Amino acid sequence: MIYLRRKIDTYLQEWKNMHDRYPLIVKGPRQVGKTESILYFAKKNYRNIVTINFAEEPKYKTITIDGYSADSIIKNISLIDPNKRFLPFETLIFFDELQEFPDIATSLKSFKIDGRFDIICSGSLFGTHYKKIHSISVGYKTDYEMYSLDFEEFLWAKGYDEHIQSILDHMLEQKPFSEPQISIFNSLFLDYCVLGGMPAIVRSYIQKGTFETSLKIQKQILLDYEEDIRKYAEGMDQTRILNVYNHITASLAKENKKFQISKVAKDARFRDYRGCVEWLRDTGVVNICYCLNFPELPLKGNYDEAKFKIYFSDTGLLIASIDEEASIDLRVNRNLGIYKGALYENFIGEALVKQGYNLYYYKREDSTLEMDFFIRTSDELIPIEVKAGNNRSKSLSTLIKNDRYSDIQNGIKFNAGNIGYKDNIHTFPYFCAFLIRRYLTETSNYSH
Numbered sequence: 001m002i003y004l005r006r007k008i009d010t011y012l013q014e015w016k017n018m019h020d021r022y023p024l025i026v027k028g029p030r031q032v033g034k035t036e037s038i039l040y041f042a043k044k045n046y047r048n049i050v051t052i053n054f055a056e057e058p059k060y061k062t063i064t065i066d067g068y069s070a071d072s073i074i075k076n077i078s079l080i081d082p083n084k085r086f087l088p089f090e091t092l093i094f095f096d097e098l099q100e101f102p103d104i105a106t107s108l109k110s111f112k113i114d115g116r117f118d119i120i121c122s123g124s125l126f127g128t129h130y131k132k133i134h135s136i137s138v139g140y141k142t143d144y145e146m147y148s149l150d151f152e153e154f155l156w157a158k159g160y161d162e163h164i165q166s167i168l169d170h171m172l173e174q175k176p177f178s179e180p181q182i183s184i185f186n187s188l189f190l191d192y193c194v195l196g197g198m199p200a201i202v203r204s205y206i207q208k209g210t211f212e213t214s215l216k217i218q219k220q221i222l223l224d225y226e227e228d229i230r231k232y233a234e235g236m237d238q239t240r241i242l243n244v245y246n247h248i249t250a251s252l253a254k255e256n257k258k259f260q261i262s263k264v265a266k267d268a269r270f271r272d273y274r275g276c277v278e279w280l281r282d283t284g285v286v287n288i289c290y291c292l293n294f295p296e297l298p299l300k301g302n303y304d305e306a307k308f309k310i311y312f313s314d315t316g317l318l319i320a321s322i323d324e325e326a327s328i329d330l331r332v333n334r335n336l337g338i339y340k341g342a343l344y345e346n347f348i349g350e351a352l353v354k355q356g357y358n359l360y361y362y363k364r365e366d367s368t369l370e371m372d373f374f375i376r377t378s379d380e381l382i383p384i385e386v387k388a389g390n391n392r393s394k395s396l397s398t399l400i401k402n403d404r405y406s407d408i409q410n411g412i413k414f415n416a417g418n419i420g421y422k423d424n425i426h427t428f429p430y431f432c433a434f435l436i437r438r439y440l441t442e443t444s445n446y447s448h
Contacts, residue, residue: 012041023108023119028146029284030124033199047090055097068107070114088116098123109140148197150354151434176418189431196316218320249321252342287311289359311349340388351433381407387415
């Protein structure tokens with residue numbers, strides 16, 4: 001089985017090279033490749049690996065029966081399986097499916113103080129457990145959030161590693177792409193949107209060169225997420241969470257894409273659904289984009305928690321969730337239909353989150369002024385508009401030119417066209433979105 005190179009590979013190696021490294025928790029939704037990447041790293045870096053999967057081997061949930069010290073846990077693991085070896089300073093202990101037994105996080109402090117073994121924990125859909133895990137291990141762990149493959153990792157998988165710097169150079173130099181470049185990268189981009197970034201799907205596509213089985217795997221992941229909601233939504237109304245989850249696609253198909261709780265179920269009110277949306281966000285299944293009260297800095301605290309859009313954290317899963325006829329039309333004919341705007345917005349939102357940005361939009365109630373996303377540099381607020389076509393950007397121009405919006409001097413537009421610059425608006429093809437943080441860091445047009 002081919003291994004897909006991931007960004008976590010570099011992070012894990014850097015973690016291993018730290019002299020005073022802490023136990024590591026890798027979190028993220030299911031199927032994004034956490035276990036595979038950790039084991040790939042472990043096999044290259046350790047003489048000995050002890051793997052405990054709390055979902056597949058629930059018997060190991062008894063290892064803390066005598067307390068949370070490193071010695072007692074190692075002793076109890078050895079009682080269950082005498083073949084597991086513990087070589088000091090040469091062993092990685094890997095606790096997988098942490099959401100099944102979050103109590104093991106209490107032992108991280110003991111393992112850190114003990115210092116003989118490296119510890120990595122991994123879990124899916126445990127954003128909801130994470131407050132508990134954090135409180136019992138605060139100060140004695142390092143966190144890493146993992147996502148499905150981003151477009152850069154997809155390009156690596158397709159063998160386009162050396163072209164990534166070239167794309168960034170085009171952005172920095174405001175140099176339009178040639179027709180062959182635009183054609184190739186747009187084609188790769190659409191393939192990525194249809195596939196999404198789940199490693200099993202991308203690997204199958206790389207090996208077979210077709211979309212065969214991709215929809216089947218995506219549909220199964222969507223069903224697995226529903227099952228996880230039923231399993232892990234402790235003390236919350238599972239039906240309400242499922243109502244929200246199952247209404248995301250219909251919401252994105254609307255022109256304004258704002259998520260309306262009132263449309264989720266009869267007589268549904270926001271106060272009754274408080275916590276449901278956040279639950280889905282904390283699991284990593286969706287990305288939430290909140291409406292700013294006013295487009296100005298700082299962004300934190302400057303938004304209305306009752307007004308938001310919900311995007312899938314993986315665009316491929318959005319496409320798999322639309323009605324079958326539209327999904328087939330998209331895969332076969334590249335016809336995006338009513339979902340065109342949703343697809344591009346979802347992709348840009350996903351790309352921003354995977355670069356570490358939070359999502360915000362703005363809609364002025366008393367006018368047509370609205371903006372899809374905002375990101376910030378050290379001293380500037382940058383509006384981002386996502387156009388399904390290549391038409392004018394009235395709202396973007398208003399935000400830049402109007403003195404009322406003093407934190408905004410420049411804007412970015414993603415569309416179906418080429419690179420361009422006019423009236424302080426930088427225009428890029430959609431496929432450039434994964435480089436926006438590097439672009440803002442390196443370009444002299446922005447201070448960062």
